[in-house]
Amino acid sequence: MADATTSTEHSRGMKxxxxxxMDRLRAVEDAFATTCREWGYREIRTPVIEPLHLFTAAGTxxxxxxxxxxxxxxxxxxxGERVVLRPDSTIPAARLYAERLDGGRIxxxxxxxxxxxxxDDASSREEWQxxxxxxxxxxxxxxxxxxxxxxxxxxxxxxPDVTVRLSHAGIVRAVLAAAGLAPDEQxxxxxxxxxxxxxxxxxxxxxxxxLNGPLRMLFEIEGGGSGYVANIRxxxxxxxxxxxxxxxxxxxxxxxxxxxxxxxxxxAVLARSFEYYSGLVMRIETRGQRVAxxxxxxxxxxxxxGRSVPASGxxxxxxxxxxxxxxxxxVGEESRVIVQPASDDPSLVAAGYAAxxxxxxxxxxxxxxxxxxxxxxxxxxxxxxxxxxLTSPDGARDFDTIEAVIxxxxxxx
Amino acid sequence: MIRLAxxxxxxxxxxxxxxxxxxxxxxxxxxxxxxxxxxxxxxxAIARVFRERDIPVQVALGNYDLGICSYTWIxxxxxxxxxxxxxxxxxxxxxxxxxxxxSAGDTVDPSIRIVSEYANIAETLARRMRLRRYxxxxxxxxxxxxxPEDADLAIIAAESxxxxxxxxxxxxxxxxxxxxxxxxxxxxxxxxxxxxxxxxLLRAGTQNAAPALTPPxxxxxxxxxxxxxxxxxxxxxxxxxxxxxxxxxxxxxxLRVRGYGDSPVVRRPAVxxxxxxxxxxxxxxxxxxxxxGQFDLAVTGxxxxxxxxxxxxxxxxxxxxxxxxxxxxxAVIVKDVPxxxxxxxxxYWRSRSDAPIRLASEFANIADHFARERHFGRxxxxxxxxxxxxxxxxxxxxxxxxxxxxxxxxxxxxxxxERFFESTNCVIANTQRPAGDLRPIFDALVERLRAGAAEPxxxxxxxx
Numbered sequence: 014m015a016d017a018t019t020s021t022e023h024s025r026g027m028k029x030x031x032x033x034x035m036d037r038l039r040a041v042e043d044a045f046a047t048t049c050r051e052w053g054y055r056e057i058r059t060p061v062i063e064p065l066h067l068f069t070a071a072g073t074x075x076x077x078x079x080x081x082x083x084x085x086x087x088x089x090x091x092x093g094e095r096v097v098l099r100p101d102s103t104i105p106a107a108r109l110y111a112e113r114l115d116g117g118r119i120x121x122x123x124x125x126x127x128x129x130x131x132x133d134d135a136s137s138r139e140e141w142q143x144x145x146x147x148x149x150x151x152x153x154x155x156x157x158x159x160x161x162x163x164x165x166x167x168x169x170x171x172x173p174d175v176t177v178r179l180s181h182a183g184i185v186r187a188v189l190a191a192a193g194l195a196p197d198e199q200x201x202x203x204x205x206x207x208x209x210x211x212x213x214x215x216x217x218x219x220x221x222x223x224l225n226g227p228l229r230m231l232f233e234i235e236g237g238g239s240g241y242v243a244n245i246r247x248x249x250x251x252x253x254x255x256x257x258x259x260x261x262x263x264x265x266x267x268x269x270x271x272x273x274x275x276x277x278x279x280x281a282v283l284a285r286s287f288e289y290y291s292g293l294v295m296r297i298e299t300r301g302q303r304v305a306x307x308x309x310x311x312x313x314x315x316x317x318x319g320r321s322v323p324a325s326g327x328x329x330x331x332x333x334x335x336x337x338x339x340x341x342x343x344v345g346e347e348s349r350v351i352v353q354p355a356s357d358d359p360s361l362v363a364a365g366y367a368a369x370x371x372x373x374x375x376x377x378x379x380x381x382x383x384x385x386x387x388x389x390x391x392x393x394x395x396x397x398x399x400x401x402x403l404t405s406p407d408g409a410r411d412f413d414t415i416e417a418v419i420x421x422x423x424x425x426x
Numbered sequence: 427m428i429r430l431a432x433x434x435x436x437x438x439x440x441x442x443x444x445x446x447x448x449x450x451x452x453x454x455x456x457x458x459x460x461x462x463x464x465x466x467x468x469x470x471a472i473a474r475v476f477r478e479r480d481i482p483v484q485v486a487l488g489n490y491d492l493g494i495c496s497y498t499w500i501x502x503x504x505x506x507x508x509x510x511x512x513x514x515x516x517x518x519x520x521x522x523x524x525x526x527x528x529s530a531g532d533t534v535d536p537s538i539r540i541v542s543e544y545a546n547i548a549e550t551l552a553r554r555m556r557l558r559r560y561x562x563x564x565x566x567x568x569x570x571x572x573x574p575e576d577a578d579l580a581i582i583a584a585e586s587x588x589x590x591x592x593x594x595x596x597x598x599x600x601x602x603x604x605x606x607x608x609x610x611x612x613x614x615x616x617x618x619x620x621x622x623x624x625x626x627l628l629r630a631g632t633q634n635a636a637p638a639l640t641p642p643x644x645x646x647x648x649x650x651x652x653x654x655x656x657x658x659x660x661x662x663x664x665x666x667x668x669x670x671x672x673x674x675x676x677x678x679x680x681l682r683v684r685g686y687g688d689s690p691v692v693r694r695p696a697v698x699x700x701x702x703x704x705x706x707x708x709x710x711x712x713x714x715x716x717x718x719g720q721f722d723l724a725v726t727g728x729x730x731x732x733x734x735x736x737x738x739x740x741x742x743x744x745x746x747x748x749x750x751x752x753x754x755x756x757a758v759i760v761k762d763v764p765x766x767x768x769x770x771x772x773x774y775w776r777s778r779s780d781a782p783i784r785l786a787s788e789f790a791n792i793a794d795h796f797a798r799e800r801h802f803g804r805x806x807x808x809x810x811x812x813x814x815x816x817x818x819x820x821x822x823x824x825x826x827x828x829x830x831x832x833x834x835x836x837x838x839x840x841x842x843x844e845r846f847f848e849s850t851n852c853v854i855a856n857t858q859r860p861a862g863d864l865r866p867i868f869d870a871l872v873e874r875l876r877a878g879a880a881e882p883x884x885x886x887x888x889x890x
Binding site: 066069070072076079080084086088089090091092093094133 | 508509537539549550552553554556557558559560561562563713714717718734737738739740741
């Protein structure tokens, strides 16, 4: 027979989340969801299974990403149309909007859900995403809202040295188009730029002699704030007039953020997925590590079959975030009581639950069964007489009523 | 013991000659013996014969250390399972052919239909070409017969552009050059001394770069206008060993199908029944084609219908006539197991190991369904293409296989533990009958076939 492996082994690339990890995950999700709701966004959840053609039709996922989707024929897939475990949340959200919500008004949506992509090694093939989608005619004001919302969702997590980096897909598109590159050549050149291959800049410059040199500034310098945007405009816009709309958008967003005491840095290329983004691209980092990213993808809703509606969004990168945040304090960490009957007499068991109800009603944290994560600070034994014995770190005391027990637990020592 | 997987079929003679020239000849293999296993190198190695497409799978699983097969089948495995354990060692210098992407016209449906025996390669090609919407129809063969009515594109193996054109297809691109390759299991290479055989085989090959799948930059085909309603009733008839039974069923119904049964296969024979057109394809590929409405009727085996229905329980397919021919059973076949029934065999295997119980079958969906229904616990299904008798006991615990008289089973010293499904050939149809003026034609043809099926069945040759 084939090699045996232990029957309890989890599937390769899939990850169990243990209680401490779930505490962290919930801390991020709760901070994210609370802030989104406060800012007027509404939660959605899309199906784990979506049609494959939703992702191929969008044309925004690279063939390499599509090679890694979990696709299969469903039980009613005799037509040959495959389905996938969602490899991305934005495309399903765009599908949901086009199919269910498009009434010509702005949709402000958020979600917390998992995505699945195959990896060659045993690294996680299931990732959790907290994401926001802003769909409708919001213009650059929507971009400002998203950057500030992303920062606000991260604020409760107390991350150190948070920085914002911005780019605009329209800038590099304008430059590459002005250089006469075909769409697939643009995509390849973009990826080379992201990989730090600056020889591509020489190739572009050779196609744009009118620039007379300043292109390297755009691709080699990561500048800061409105001043840098003005410098780009001054040096490049006259030679490449098609840069103007992108620079106008970028200047507006940067100025609005600066007015909120956020000074973003500006990079010409920032994120992969050249075909995905159509406008502002943002990335939020803590000490150089990416924790949130997103941008504008105005073509997406139309590509998945809806009316052509602008859209933008961002997602938090949960895997690094869970490692970065401090372990959240557990509810009732300071004072947690285990209630136990003195014997297995059913009436004493019931008396224990009655005592637990009374203490919970008084706002105390009480458990009736001790588990591996209980970590009690007090133990309360229920008996006939004396009715209650409370054991604390400083000793044991007897009480006749649960009210007296509660009073003792609530009184500071 | 070094284990070598060798091809049956078209590559057998060339492979036997290569082995002879390399000093590792197997006389019985060269002579075309029906045996499936051959000792080599005075017992230091054993060779086992497989259908070509099974060889990379068996080498990847580690059941065989070395294998010889066409590059296309290696690539077919690799496109679905990128982490496979197959190492491509040497191009062996024979069996050259290519995979061609071809069409029959200059238009495609909005949801492009691609048909191929190489379904994984077809999926990759569609993604690389960034096709917006597509469906891949995996078929057991005869992919060249599908365009233009039943597919927009076909991916077929051919030795030349002319061979593609001879099928009435327009070659779009050669997407993969192929020839015969020597492959090895990665873990065997890392942990086992294969040199007694490997040294000889390596000498026979040349160290060519492995060919790469090369999609064309674009299809250069227009989107077809919406299809007009069909004016002909469409019937699918089986090729291969089932065609003699299907032909007998038609003959007794007084239906003459001109060219059906000829060699080489006539894919579009004519029938003397007004407004009915026929296409000859593999019987195992018919259920999907009828379910999606490409054909109104098809003659296939009940086992094939069962295999489809356990994969797609709500598929709109039904058997409408039992033609009563091509009778055989699906059976549970084992070898060297001290048990008289399946529960006993399961207890025996479980007592020896917690490893998955492996079921090899050409009917992978039925094997999977069977294992679930019979509470196998941990099991794995190994889909196979043929040469099935050799799989047990070394490469699988159970073979799920169709048997008629059982002579082949006995000849291979195998044991039938249980027969669990009786199959005959039958006519299948979509539960949604053809509309309009095709409906009376459908009813009339069914009536003729039903009348014929009521006649006593005379013995027809075939089956083992």
